[in-house]
Amino acid sequence: MALIKRERMKKLGTVSSSPYTGSPTYTTAPVHIEAGYDPPLGTFVLIDRDEDGALFHYGRIVQAVEENTKADPWRLQRGVAYGLEEHRSTRFDDHSPYRARVARVELLGELILDEEGRLLDVREATLLPRTGASVFELPVDLIPLLLGASLGKESLFLGRVRSGQEAAEFRLPLEAVPRHIAVVGRTGVGKSYAAHVFVEELTDKEIPVVSFDVLGDAIEMTRSLGGLNLKAGEDFKVAYSIIGLSEFLSFVPNLTKDQSELVALAYDEIFGKALDQLKREGTIQIPLQELLDRIRSLASAFGQVSVGERAVRRVEVAVRRSPLLEDKLSDWPQKLRSYPIVNVYVGHLGQEDRNLIVGASARLLQILRRNNFIPPFVLLVDEAHLFLPGGGETTPSTRVIRELVRTARHDAIGIVLITQSPSSMDKQALLTCNTRIVFALDREDLRLISGMLGDLSEDVVERIARLPKGRAIVVSGADILRHPVEVEIRTRKTPEGAPTPNMAEEVRRWKEEKTKNSGKRF
Numbered sequence: 045m046a047l048i049k050r051e052r053m054k055k056l057g058t059v060s061s062s063p064y065t066g067s068p069t070y071t072t073a074p075v076h077i078e079a080g081y082d083p084p085l086g087t088f089v090l091i092d093r094d095e096d097g098a099l100f101h102y103g104r105i106v107q108a109v110e111e112n113t114k115a116d117p118w119r120l121q122r123g124v125a126y127g128l129e130e131h132r133s134t135r136f137d138d139h140s141p142y143r144a145r146v147a148r149v150e151l152l153g154e155l156i157l158d159e160e161g162r163l164l165d166v167r168e169a170t171l172l173p174r175t176g177a178s179v180f181e182l183p184v185d186l187i188p189l190l191l192g193a194s195l196g197k198e199s200l201f202l203g204r205v206r207s208g209q210e211a212a213e214f215r216l217p218l219e220a221v222p223r224h225i226a227v228v229g230r231t232g233v234g235k236s237y238a239a240h241v242f243v244e245e246l247t248d249k250e251i252p253v254v255s256f257d258v259l260g261d262a263i264e265m266t267r268s269l270g271g272l273n274l275k276a277g278e279d280f281k282v283a284y285s286i287i288g289l290s291e292f293l294s295f296v297p298n299l300t301k302d303q304s305e306l307v308a309l310a311y312d313e314i315f316g317k318a319l320d321q322l323k324r325e326g327t328i329q330i331p332l333q334e335l336l337d338r339i340r341s342l343a344s345a346f347g348q349v350s351v352g353e354r355a356v357r358r359v360e361v362a363v364r365r366s367p368l369l370e371d372k373l374s375d376w377p378q379k380l381r382s383y384p385i386v387n388v389y390v391g392h393l394g395q396e397d398r399n400l401i402v403g404a405s406a407r408l409l410q411i412l413r414r415n416n417f418i419p420p421f422v423l424l425v426d427e428a429h430l431f432l433p434g435g436g437e438t439t440p441s442t443r444v445i446r447e448l449v450r451t452a453r454h455d456a457i458g459i460v461l462i463t464q465s466p467s468s469m470d471k472q473a474l475l476t477c478n479t480r481i482v483f484a485l486d487r488e489d490l491r492l493i494s495g496m497l498g499d500l501s502e503d504v505v506e507r508i509a510r511l512p513k514g515r516a517i518v519v520s521g522a523d524i525l526r527h528p529v530e531v532e533i534r535t536r537k538t539p540e541g542a543p544t545p546n547m548a549e550e551v552r553r554w555k556e557e558k559t560k561n562s563g564k565r566f
Contacts, residue, residue, distance in 0.1 A: 229483025
């Protein structure tokens with residue numbers, strides 16, 4: 045690590061104090077910017093505190109103002125009104141006595157150094173910065189260290205943190221993964237792109253991933269990584285016995301009250317047996333005939349043989365016709381042993397069927413992991429607001445995934461939730477995700493998550509709505525990441541799945557195709 049010495053650092057200004065730009069506090073410091081220096085927004089700085097160089101404040105520039113007495117609006121107006129030359133030359137160079145630039149530095153903490161300038165400790169800001177103190181640009185190689193981000197290979201390389209004209213690699217410690225991650229941002233700002241950067245990093249560390257893909261974004265990436273693509277209803281089904289009672293009954297329409305009671309009693313027994321079998325053997329093999337026989341047995345015991353037969357016929361037809369259900373558990377969870385990612389496409393299904401697939405799969409994956417039948421893994425759910433809706437709405441997947449988010453850490457399962465609408469999502473699930481990657485958001489969504497952004501200053505929070513594509517604020521627990529930070533997401537190694545179409549080009553292509561096929565001009 046580089047030594048921190050005054051003479052080795054670039055001085056950019058001096059702590060100042062005035063009635064207009066403010067005075068130093070325990071949280072902020074106004075800094076007069078010296079001639080010849082124009083620090084970009086977000087630049088990390090060090091503020092000298094002791095003459096022997098044993099203590100520095102550190103922080104970042106979150107706002108700035110420029111004062112110019114020659115550019116006073118009344119002076120400008122008089123120049124225009126009287127045709128004076130003065131109003132045409134109000135901008136002066138940095139050495140002008142009339143012009144001053146003052147940056148507002150958000151104080152993040154203090155550095156304690158030894159006599160050689162080596163870092164001994166990083167602590168919260170407890171001392172007041174002194175007016176007249178020198179302010180230096182923070183050496184870029186110190187930024188990850190001060191943020192608390194990991195520097196080793198056992199971390200996730202997500203992108204870069206900029207300070208001034210330089211940038212440092214940003215790596216998220218692997219400890220963040222089992223404590224779950226939420227990626228939020230409006231459409232087209234790069235949230236799915238960033239989530240797939242996560243997948244690249246996870247598979248590089250040989251951590252398996254299960255992805256439920258609504259938009260088809262992950263298909264090409266999965267192929268590129270040598271993973272397995274499955275399509276719900278074709279080569280991906282769930283065992284009827286593990287989906288849960290309310291979900292199972294939704295598959296069997298038009299049951300009478302008596303029929304529903306018989307089916308529910310029989311299914312509860314089969315469901316319990318399936319759970320026990322899954323925990324003991326890591327698989328489920330309960331033929332549908334066993335459920336049908338149990339319905340008949342119960343109906344006979346209750347003197348409702350004819351009611352039971354009608355219920356049996358409806359259950360058998362409904363399950364046999366469903367493309368999503370099967371008698372036994374197929375071996376797709378075991379593919380996690382040999383494939384880096386198993387991606388399940390559910391975009392062609394209605395939302396009720398998607399909820400069933402995701403909820404049932406999440407339940408059986410947690411049981412298999414808890415009983416050590418499959419390796420630790422990361423579950424990635426795109427369009428998470430569809431599976432974890434807010435406002436009190438409950439779906440089959442809501443109960444299961446909410447419980448999974450709450451308890452999966454203890455089973456070595458990490459969860460990545462991606463949503464374009466955090467205001468429509470279950471708030472408790474968002475709060476449970478210890479790390480949040482926040483892209484540009486609309487004001488309503490930004491207001492909702494503003495309390496989840498750690499010690500981020502109001503100035504930075506306000507700018508989230510205007511973040512450019514590919515940049516995000518990364519926030520985590522203090523033991524993972526000491527401070528929220530803006531990160532430029534790195535370039536992906538795998539192909540993107542679903543780029544935004546050029547509508548004019550798509551219309552032209554459609555017309556050309558129709559003209560070619562029909563001979564008529566459109």
